[in-house]
Amino acid sequence: MGIPYLIRYNTFQPNTNKIYGFPTGYVMIYLETTTSRVYKRREMLPRRDSFIWKIESGVVRSLTWTEDGQVICSGLWANGDVIGSELTNLRPYEMECLTDVQLTDVPRSQWGDYVDEIIRHSQTKEFLLKISHCRAKDDALRQLLGWLTYRFGEDDRHGRLIGLQLTHQELADLIGSTRVTVTRIINDLEKVGFISRKGRKLLFLAESADQWHYEI
DSSP states (O other), rough: OOOOEEEEEEEEEEESSOOEEEEEEEEEEEOOOOOOEETTTTEEEEEETEEEEEESSSOOOEEETTTOOEEEEEEEEOTOOOOOGGGGSSSSSSEEESSSEEEEEGGGGGGGGGHHHHHHHHHHHHHHHHTTTTOOOHHHHHHHHHHHHHHHEEEEEEEEOOOOEOHHHHHHHHHOOOOHHHHHHHHHHHHSEEEEEEEEEEEEGGGGGGGGGOOO
C-alpha cells in the first residue's frame, strides 16, 4: 500500500463547465511509492508478488535446476535491466547477486513504464535458451562471450575487457556444458590469439574484437 492522500473535490453537473454548490467532500487515494534496496554479493533475492525490480547497479543471475540437480542459469542481469519472479513461470526459480546490488522496487501499477526493459528481458532469455541448446559447445561459448563483451565490456588499449568475473562453472551453467569443457575452449581461444587474460578477467584482443560483437 502506498502513502494515503486526501483530495478535496466539488461535485458538478456532467457535460457542463459549471460547478454547483453541492456539498464538498474528500476522496482518499494512494500513491504507490518506490523503495531502493541493497543486497550483498552471493545473497539470494526474495520472491515478491506484484513487484519487479529495476537494477540500478550490480549484476544478478537467475537460476533454476532439473530434478537431478543440474543448475541452469536462465539469465544475467545488470544495470538498467528488470528482474523478478513475476517475469517467469520457472519453478524453482532463484536470483543470486554476483556482486553487491542496488535495486528499485517497481509495483505492478508502474510496469507500463518499463515495456522496453521487459522486452529486453524476454529477448535475453530467448538468446540464452538458444545457445544452451547449441550442440557445438565451442560455438555456444563463442556466442556467449561475444554477448558478454557487448553487455559488460570495458575499453582497454589492447581490446575489450569483460568487466564481469564469471567462474568457468558459471559459464558452463549458461551454455549447458561442463566446467572442464569451458576451460578447454577458453585455453584453445587463448592459443589462437582471440583472447588473453588480464588478472581474473578475459580480454578480447583488438584484432578480433569486431568478430565478437553480439547485440540483442
